[in-house]
Amino acid sequence: MDINETIRTQLAHRTIREFKDQKIPREIFELLMEVARRTATSTGMQACSIIHVTDPEIKSRIAEVCKQEYGARVPELLIFIVDQYRNDQIAKEKGCFVETARDMDRFFAAFTDACIMAQNVVIAAESMGLGTVYLGSILNDSEKICELLKLPELTFPVIGLGLGYPNQNPQLKPRMEMRLRVFENTYTVFENYLDEIKEYDEEMRTYYDLREPGRPVDSFSNQVVVRLKQYNPKRQEILNVIRKQGFDLMIK
Amino acid sequence: MDINETIRTQLAHRTIREFKDQKIPREIFELLMEVARRTATSTGMQACSIIHVTDPEIKSRIAEVCKQEYGARVPELLIFIVDQYRNDQIAKEKGCFVETARDMDRFFAAFTDACIMAQNVVIAAESMGLGTVYLGSILNDSEKICELLKLPELTFPVIGLGLGYPNQNPQLKPRMEMRLRVFENTYTVFENYLDEIKEYDEEMRTYYDLREPGRPVDSFSNQVVVRLKQYNPKRQEILNVIRKQGFDLMIK
Numbered sequence: 253m254d255i256n257e258t259i260r261t262q263l264a265h266r267t268i269r270e271f272k273d274q275k276i277p278r279e280i281f282e283l284l285m286e287v288a289r290r291t292a293t294s295t296g297m298q299a300c301s302i303i304h305v306t307d308p309e310i311k312s313r314i315a316e317v318c319k320q321e322y323g324a325r326v327p328e329l330l331i332f333i334v335d336q337y338r339n340d341q342i343a344k345e346k347g348c349f350v351e352t353a354r355d356m357d358r359f360f361a362a363f364t365d366a367c368i369m370a371q372n373v374v375i376a377a378e379s380m381g382l383g384t385v386y387l388g389s390i391l392n393d394s395e396k397i398c399e400l401l402k403l404p405e406l407t408f409p410v411i412g413l414g415l416g417y418p419n420q421n422p423q424l425k426p427r428m429e430m431r432l433r434v435f436e437n438t439y440t441v442f443e444n445y446l447d448e449i450k451e452y453d454e455e456m457r458t459y460y461d462l463r464e465p466g467r468p469v470d471s472f473s474n475q476v477v478v479r480l481k482q483y484n485p486k487r488q489e490i491l492n493v494i495r496k497q498g499f500d501l502m503i504k
Numbered sequence: 505m506d507i508n509e510t511i512r513t514q515l516a517h518r519t520i521r522e523f524k525d526q527k528i529p530r531e532i533f534e535l536l537m538e539v540a541r542r543t544a545t546s547t548g549m550q551a552c553s554i555i556h557v558t559d560p561e562i563k564s565r566i567a568e569v570c571k572q573e574y575g576a577r578v579p580e581l582l583i584f585i586v587d588q589y590r591n592d593q594i595a596k597e598k599g600c601f602v603e604t605a606r607d608m609d610r611f612f613a614a615f616t617d618a619c620i621m622a623q624n625v626v627i628a629a630e631s632m633g634l635g636t637v638y639l640g641s642i643l644n645d646s647e648k649i650c651e652l653l654k655l656p657e658l659t660f661p662v663i664g665l666g667l668g669y670p671n672q673n674p675q676l677k678p679r680m681e682m683r684l685r686v687f688e689n690t691y692t693v694f695e696n697y698l699d700e701i702k703e704y705d706e707e708m709r710t711y712y713d714l715r716e717p718g719r720p721v722d723s724f725s726n727q728v729v730v731r732l733k734q735y736n737p738k739r740q741e742i743l744n745v746i747r748k749q750g751f752d753l754m755i756k
Binding site: 345 | 505507508509510511513514515516517519531535537538539540541542543544546547548549550552553554555556557558559562585587589590591592593594595597598600602604605607608609610612613615616619620622623624626627628631632636638640643653654655656659662663676677679680682684685686687688689690691693694696697698701724725726727728729731732733734735736739740741742743744747753754755756
């Protein structure tokens with residue numbers, strides 16, 4: 253089957269953590285923002301925004317939150333945010349003071365918008381030879397990110413994205429078979445997951461062995477255990493910060 | 505500036521609601537799933553899954569939840585879901601019974617994974633001439649969707665996606681200028697949003713007038729007011745269903 257350029261780019265996706273010391277030309281950056289603009293958006297409301305972090309001081313403070321030093325070195329850093337502030341202001345200027353701008357439905361619609369916009373930018377960037385790294389780690393301390401970026405009420409950081417020209421060419425990371433992730437009509441529960449992922453576990457061990465020979469290699473299932481044991485109250489208690497930013501959790 | 509095919513596709517994005525009565529060939533569907541598989545995923549955990557809804561009965565019940573009759577007519581319907589169930593099972597099979605699989609940090613990581621995977625599939629589909637429609641409306645009744653798809657604990661529906669060959673060629677929908685949505689370093693609050701979006705409001709009026717002549721046309725700011733006034737307790741109280749699915753909200 254003939255695979256087009258777009259899909260070829262998508263199938264070749266790797267996270268890039270080392271970038272060349274080369275700025276992204278302004279016209280390319282603007283094209284990325286135009287792609288962002290054209291992204292699908294829930295009920296047309298366009299309730300997400302982007303903070304383009306260029307100040308090295310703010311960048312390095314974000315990298316501290318992320319606990320990923322390369323965060324400070326990414327040539328371009330974007331933070332995608334939930335933004336119900338703008339539409340709430342528009343409504344108020346029209347004399348409409350409704351509380352529904354604060355509900356979690358609006359929050360999730362905007363959160364979804366922000367994620368799909370980020371991925372749209374990722375693909376556009378990769379199609380032009382740029383490398384990307386998602387920084388989910390901004391949520392290590394979402395309150396600090398709100399403070400650094402001076403996010404007003406009804407906004408919230410969703411995900412960070414580093415962009416630049418790649419200075420590494422990492423291998424594709426093995427992924428679980430899709431028969432374990434795509435189900436027809438109803439969710440499929442497997443009897444024994446370790447059996448099902450046996451080959452994948454092995455593939456991951458080989459991948460790590462090749463990537464960093466000599467280092468203890470790890471299977472996927474071991475990584476799952478390690479990850480699930482990780483404990484960070486600030487991440488876990490994210491809803492408290494969301495409420496602080498003005499959203500009404502509406503818990504019964 | 506030279507614009508590549510990928511970006512050309514992205515800039516031409518429109519929601520498609522009418523599809524030809526033509527199935528998506530199996531090899532194309534499988535390629536879309538391969539693109540889904542290669543999508544970036546938070547800490548490599550692959551904590552989202554897809555329910556491919558093919559049963560006309562389930563499809564039409566989902567369309568009822570969506571209150572969008574075309575939902576039942578989309579040739580292919582995918583529901584992207586948060587899936588921490590699989591990794592929790594893997595951990596348990598390894599003798600690790602941690603409660604952190606249930607926290608909202610894992611929920612949001614998986615939610616983000618699901619959204620960016622959906623958008624990756626959208627672009628791959630559009631690059632092959634398919635049309636797409638996001639169905640955020642599955643969250644009109646997330647509890648019902650969990651029931652219809654038999655979603656186990658630690659899973660949750662994120663977004664629906666309809667796919668097929670387009671049977672319409674709608675105009676591009678005007679979007680707000682990005683200067684109102686992209687800010688440098690810190691969030692920019694504007695003094696008067698209605699002033700800032702004056703031209704955009706006008707552009708939207710013209711767009712609707714051309715789309716459906718004779719129908720009362722609407723500006724963006726009017727739509728914001730209408731949307732914000734919409735009230736659906738089942739959508740607003742989404743966190744209660746997330747908790748019912750086994751997640752620990754960790755509200756202080």
